[in-house]
Amino acid sequence: MDFPLLSVIVLLPAVGGLIVLALPRRRGELVLPVALALSLLTLAAACRLLASFEVGPASFQFEEQVTWYEPWGVSYHLGVDGISLLMVLLTALLFPIALLASTSITHRVKGFFASMLFLEAGILGVFVALDLLVFFAFWEVMLVPMYFIIGMWGGERRRYAALKFLLFTALGSALMLAGILALALLAGDQLGRPTFDFVELLGVDLGRAAQFWLFGAFALSFAIKVPLFPLHTWLPDAHVEAPTAGSVILAGVLLKMGAYGLIRFNLTLFPEASVDLVPLLAVLAVIGIIYGAVVATVQKDIKRLVAYSSVSHLGFVVLGIFALTTQGLQGGVIQMVNHGLTTGALFLLVGMIYERRHTRQISDYGGLATVMPLFAGAFLFVSLASIGLPPLNGFVGEFLVLLGSYLSLPGFAVAASLGVVLAAVYLLWAYQRMFTGPITVEANRGLRDLGFREVALLAPIVALILFLGIFPKPALDRVEPAVQGILDRIEMTTNYQVPQFGTEADLPAAEGQP
């Protein structure tokens, strides 16, 4: 067996968490450097993964498989394709940034950084697991550190928010567990032995009714996580109450787990149900896009505004996924990365201003651009990326999503493009109220601009936003084979035809030829 790179990536942060817990209480100053070092090591390992990832084949790479319990068909099976590769990279990148942004955490520092590292291990595990039971274990165990991060280091209403977050997600995942068990046993009827292995399950032919119910059990869990309208109500509370690092991870990575699950499991395991349920999911996605944007527009709290903008942006991702076209699915995946970067950066920025003024009310600010030009510039830059201004990364994702969904769901694409306009409204209006004009509140006059640490936090994200906006090809190339593989599978198992550009024009001609 080759070097188990994926296991190392998952285990590094977990080991880091244990090291942090084992640090002596008196040496509190060591906690941040140690945690940061371990998360940077994880990032380095993830970069190694990127470097040796082979572009082209649609199959899983870096596979590791160890049989765990033969009678149940459980094995420790890890592997990545282009989609999970991007998610792993995003996770590994955002965690060091989130850790470094947590210098304002002053009580129970050890617990906080250990929780963050355990959370990172859990999230990475979710993205690389190819055995459903192992996937579920990572999925569920990750709730515990996140619960504590919100509940112990959060804002005023942290307990309520943490509990709401936990119960919403646990409700979804409970049904998913029942679905996973039922799926494994259904597979057992056909293969002669139950299996939880994702790759083996792909070969199982499920009946239409079974697909429908299992799709529901899985999709409910993922839709809560995404979050899809109307299951989103936990998100604003969790985001607003979580500490900055928590919000960054929540928005940047955690929500992606839901979209990732939809792509990885729902589309591939239950293709027939996916095709049948496209209208439902597309409607919910579009409602989410517009509803999230409208609600974001009227928020008085800047953190809540960013939180609702996530609902809107994730709607784009889901619309792209269930457009069931190459462009849409590719755009959805790219948009997942983009949203992770831009919203992560927005939450960082909100956290920075909150640390200075301890208020998140938009009306408490005004004219900040004169005292904090760097901060204002960064905020504007990230906002523009989030709105989808070319040549920044948001444009690439949203463009592909709209293009892809126009092919199969033109009406929805038109409605969704309204979301792009509204994004400009809420973000630029917020920018205008907070940064332009004269300084209205005296307390803002003496605010420091960004320090070196803060610039260092934002620099990698800003660089990536630019890079992915101007030259998205490397990312698209890696996603493409995986996306194509999923769509091929849907075409093979159902009578759905993936629409391509020009097919409608070609069809009559093709019929005309004898």
Next chain:
Amino acid sequence: MNVSLTFLSIAPEIALAAAVILLLMVEVTWKLRAAVWGAIAGAGLAAATALSAWQWVAHRGADAGLFWHEMIAVDGFSAFAGMLVFPLAGLGLMSAWRLAVSQRRRGAEFVALVLLAAAGAHLMAAAGDLIMLFIGLEVFSISLYVLAGFTRERADADEASLKYFLLGAFASAVFLYGVALVFAATGTTTIYGIDGIADYLGGTIIFRPGVLLAGLALLLVGMAFKVSAAPFHVWAPDVYQGAPGGITGFLAASAKVAGFAALARVLTAALGPRADDWVPAVAVLAALSVVVGTLLAVAQDDVKRLLAYSSVAHAGFILTALVAGRGGIGDMWFYLATYALQVLGAFTVAAVVSGDGAGRSPLSHWNGLGRRSPWLAAAMTLMLLAMGGIPLTAGFAGKVAVFRAAIDAGYLWLVIVAVLATVAGLFFYLRVVVAMYLSDPEEEAAGALAGPAVGWGARIVLAVAAAATLVFGIAPWPLLEVLRDALPL
């Protein structure tokens, strides 16, 4: 039949009985120090465990060896029950040690009662005859009635004991009536053998099964009471809340183990041929238990009461494995063994926090425990997460095991009810976690910043429970593999 083998079949009971007699006699004559009680009890339990382990090696995976005119059945099932219940009694004693010592002269009786209860519990698992099962049940139950009220000075302990005794005696009577009706229908009370119940039911078509079904129902009700399955659970919260803290863990854990061992043997071995009659009833009991236990636990403000209702829900989860009949026995044992340790650990922490002799353990006692005693709070959190079924704890592996068994048996609806209850369960387990970590201690003045003193016994119990919860959570397979031999064949 070989005489030495005959006696070896009840050797664990003999070892315990010897320890009990020694304790009582010697204590009357010479007023011994508490350490001597511990040594005698420890020796008795260790011998019993070793003998069970020997039985395990000799009998696992084989048909039940029958002794004493088919009264005692020795097989992997009974041997594993011994290997579980005797160490559990040892841990229970350690958890209750400070309580036992504080009772001064009565302490020796206390220790003897725990040993007797363990012997009764094992007899229930090893009974090859319904009458023998009833005797085991009575030895076990009566010991527990006394233990529940051991701190006679406290009125609520008396209440707990009396309530436990009255309702328990009633349930025993119901069980006995069930035995009588089954005897009326089949003409025998033996489970195994040529003229045993299983053989009779397997080979005879009963045209008017009314008497048999009534007997079956009464047996089920009697046992459901012992394991506190809803709707026969009403005693559990009052008893667990009133009983002295130190011993509550043993009460809860051993009652589950003994009750389910007996239930599983009666249902799958004796009444196995009538599975179509009892499986739906068990499924309904399971669903009721998880729902009632979970819903009522949500409303509790006392941790011991909360754990009592959660134990009702857990009775439901364990029953979920039983709907798979014989196929679920291994999963049932896995759940039972890991849950017994979790509940013992949780009640041990409760005893440390609220006092060994105390009955109540209101949530306010737990406020800020995370700051006062980080290790204690961490152990409790682990136990609660395990009971809530979070992965990487044995609780998750156990839930997956019992759910898998139930889905395999075609009871998907039951599993869906159970997973929904699991989620709701997280709510009240987390309430305790919230109190420990997110709430500030109420009386800062009263030395609240120094956590409660933890005895060595409690330390050992918590270390064992935590280690087992983690080990079997991360790698449950070896134990599951082994437990496939623990069937009542």
